[in-house]
Amino acid sequence: MSREDNIKILQASWVLPISSPPIANGVVILEQDKIKAVVGPEQFAEQYPQLSRASATNDHDATILLPGLINLHTHLDYSNLYLFDTDSEFFIWINKLIKSAWQWNEDDFRNSALSGARQIALSGTTCVADSSYTGNAAWALAQTGLRGVVGLELFGIDEDEAENAWQNWLTKYKNFLANACAKLQKDIAEKRILITCAPHTPYTVCPSLWQKALAWTQANGATLLAHIAESQEECQWIAKGNHKVDAFLASVLPKGQAEKVEKQSWRHQGLTPVAHLYKHGLLSENTLAAHMVHATDADLSLVAQQKTKVAHCPRSNSRLRNGIAPLNKMLDCRISLGLGTDSLASSDDLNILNEARFAWNLHRAINPSFSPSAEDEIYFLTLGAAQTLNLADKIGSLEAGKLADIALFKLCHPEEGEARRRTSHFTEEPYDQLLFGQNQLQDLYVAGEKIVCNGLLQSRSDQPLAADSVQNLVCG
Ligand SMILES: [Zn+2]
Structure with a gap:
């Protein structure tokens, strides 16, 4: 040749x-x-x-x-739960979403993730950062030929069980790699698909478990994917407690665990989710935090200081009535960020150009003196997003x-x-x-x-x- x-x-x-x-x-x-x-x-x-x-x-x-465009926050696993019950309050919505997905078998998850991956490709996106409950998002990316950073989700709010929860995650990770199809194994070997850890949120992952995830991602040069400060209820629960989050946890955790965690030393410290993570040494340069809707000015200073990255998801935040993230302040603080659609369970579609158009209109409406250009928005979908994933030397x-x-x-x-x-x-x-x-x-x-x-x-x-x-x- x-x-x-x-x-x-x-x-x-x-x-x-x-x-x-x-x-x-x-x-x-x-x-x-x-x-x-x-x-x-x-x-x-x-x-x-x-x-x-x-x-x-x-x-x-x-x-x-x-x-190729980059979508910084998806859950391809949930693509077949299109705009699932989004009229419910946020914590009722999450509860119903999880319970619904718990009924699915492996084929249901695969079909769902594959339909999402195909929509991603057909909208001009070549790379996603995805938090995956099952890991099938990575399988779907490999079938479609897409690039991605896929975080296997991690849960566990009981400090006493942190080591067990971490060992369970490591077993899940090893089994996932061992059972991956040939296409996926090749993509992982060639670093087209990167498998990482995704501690879900500060209200579902206790500090010592989060610390193990962070140490593992740092040792492996991986980006840690998480949701931070998405809802007002999350902020209240971290600071002093919130009955809606308690009800959600009581519904999804083993009996008695949510009540037990009430008494642990990391609870009720009067801190924001960002300040809580910072206090425990968990805000890091290799963390990509989705949402950050309820970040205060002090929070944003910490995020900027620690070089933590942000995935801005305005349509999902709007659909779930969680509020509007302070994009102008994030940019003033020079926080590295990009955009994410979130899953089809809370977003009209997986088209990241539509997300950018919505963001442009939204922020122009609420803050007339703040007007990112179309060029700025496209930067957030390309080189800006690649920087948040530490991939700017390869793509973007x-x-x-x-x-x-x-x-x-x-x-x-x-x-x-x-x-x-x-x-x-x-x-x-x-x-x-x-x-x-x-x-x-x-x-x-x-x-x-x-x-x-x-x-x-x-x-x-x-x-x-x-x-x-x-x-x-x-x-x-
Ligand atoms: Zn999410």
Whole structure:
């Protein structure tokens, strides 16, 4: 095989490298799983005379090409519990959600996770951070060809049982790796899928158990995934107690455990969840905290000081009536963050561009003086998100040597057609077009492997799967 056989040429009306300005009529050259070069049309002709644009794999008219998008908070396991009972109060909702999923068998979880992973790919996302109750999210990512950081969830609020709970998690982790299918084992070996630990929340994981999880992730160079300060009730329970959280715990824990924990020394210290974690040495640089809705100014100073990362999930926070996270203050504190959709049990869809559009509108409405640009929002979905996962040296921007995780969108103006497209200011503002225009995913690459082609999901055995059949699977 000659060297040229390993080369792919992609072209677009706009190439958005993210780490450098947009390139009109740009070309991205891939070599095997990596990006070889990102160039403009003149540079391409000068520097690569042996390659021809005619040999490009795609039609470049009215297209935007950028790094694959990153969704920082999902639970693919729950994809088939679409907007599950979201009119209930938050702790009743969680209780019902868990009880419902407890009825599922392995195939139910797999079908659910797979439908979620397929929707992720078809929306232009190449990488997710997922907290998984069963680990089937990782299996689904491997079937679909996506990249991901999957945290096997950890629970245990009784300090006296922390060591047992930790040993149980380690056993679950080892069994998970041993029983993984061949595709998943290969993806784990190649670090396309990273398996980590996900202590659920400060009200379901006691400090000494959280400490074991943190030490394990630090020793393994992994990102710890958690939910922090999502609801007002969580804050009250950590500070002084809350009867709604007590009722939830009494319902899901073994009999008597919730009452026993009431008396443990870490309870009722008058602290916020963030201050509670900080007090126990559990706010860390390798922690990605989902939600952070109820973070005070003092909390945000601690988060910034400890370099803890945040996944902002505005649609789920809104759907579950948990409030609005202080995004402007997080950015003022220079906290590293990105966006997450959360699961389909609390979000309209898994499309992270829709999440960013919602965030842009929401924060503009509540704080007129704070207006992130479309470019800022796309940064949160690409390089900004990669930094929160400590993966910015590999993904998140189009640069020579980085992995070829790439999304190509077709720009659409179906009602007004070609004339509007040629005159619209959107054609001059690719970030605006991507965030606010009507776009369709055309192609998606993960490590140079094409997993969506002309809007059709490719199975990893190369059988195309129509978007319609995915939708049927979701609804059914
Ligand atoms: Zn969550």
